Amino acid sequence: xxxxxxxxxxxxxxxxxxxxxxxxxxxxxxxxxxxxxxxxxxxxxxxxxxxxxxxxxxxxxxxxxxxxxxxxxxxxxxxxxxxxxxxxxxxxxxxxxxxxxxxxxxxxxxxxxxxxxxxxxxxxxxxxxxxxxxxxxxxxxxxxxxx
Numbered sequence: 001x002x003x004x005x006x007x008x009x010x011x012x013x014x015x016x017x018x019x020x021x022x023x024x025x026x027x028x029x030x031x032x033x034x035x036x037x038x039x040x041x042x043x044x045x046x047x048x049x050x051x052x053x054x055x056x057x058x059x060x061x062x063x064x065x066x067x068x069x070x071x072x073x074x075x076x077x078x079x080x081x082x083x084x085x086x087x088x089x090x091x092x093x094x095x096x097x098x099x100x101x102x103x104x105x106x107x108x109x110x111x112x113x114x115x116x117x118x119x120x121x122x123x124x125x126x127x128x129x130x131x132x133x134x135x136x137x138x139x140x141x142x143x144x145x146x147x
Contacts, residue, residue, distance in 0.1 A: 073115035086144035094146035101139035108132035
């Protein structure tokens, strides 16, 4: 919260051409623009992990177990809208389930890209990627099996 306020003050004080509210959250700075407060990769992962936990609670996925061995961070491409085998029913409950699943999988991909690109060799980040991917798989199954 304090960092966001400080960023707003800095943008306003420096006469930034584009306000923070017109840029997407966590968007990269504009080309050539210096980033006085580069986001901490682990904090980004923690924030995304919190969003995943909130969405998985809504889906009532239960406890997520980590794989026995944590693989290197690799984003999955799991989306109910692009998986031709995924055929949930058309009612509102399934639509909501699939929207939550897609949000979980999108955030899992972001976590894994941060872990792979910004924190290579960090076992904690790799574990968070593995947990996020497992949650994505579980949510995808729930979406695609929704009847």
